[in-house]
Amino acid sequence: MSYQHTPQSSNLLEVLEKILDKGVVIAGDIKISLADVDLLTIKIRLLVASVDKAKEIGMDWWETDPYYSTKSKRITREHEHIDLMEKVNRLEQLVEKQALMQQLSLPEKVPADQGKGSVDEQKLESNE
Structure with missing residues (x-):
């Protein structure tokens, strides 16, 4: 079974090839307003291009998107x-x-019975 291109399909292929090679941007805005008050604004931007062309113009979001x-x-x-x-x-x-700041700012703690001597030493000192 052979496949033949009709003139219409070859024209379509040529148009598609040019679109992908050069790229096409379609932009539009939809605004819904009530009494001159914007209730909803939808901005639509569509780029149709080949992957190579998209990379060439700096659009490579699919490579950096974790999804x-x-x-x-x-x-x-x-x-x-x-x-x-x-x-950490x-x-x-x-x-x-x-x-370190706590070590530098706090005086060194001395145990309660150290420095004063033992209870027996204190009695001797007071008796003398």
């Missing part, structure tokens, strides 16, 4: 891990700094 890309999910997890490690390091530094 569409496993590579993006891995990168997102790595960034989250790095962020968490930085937070900052918290550890803060705890160490606070502990």
Whole structure:
């Protein structure tokens, strides 16, 4: 069974090829108003282009969106891990700094019976 292109289908293919090669932007706004008060505004922007053309103009959201890309999910997890490690390091530094400040600001504690001597020594001193 052979497949033959009709002039109409070949024209359609040519148009589709040009659209994908060059790209087409369709833009429109829908506004719903009541008594000159905008209740709802919908902005519609549609770009029809090949993947190569989209990348060329800087539209590669499918590569960075975790919903569409496993590579993006891995990168997102790595960034989250790095962020968490930085937070842990900052918290550890803060705890160490606070502990050091407490050591420097508090006088060294002396046990109650040290420095005054034992009870027997205190009696001897008071009797003398």
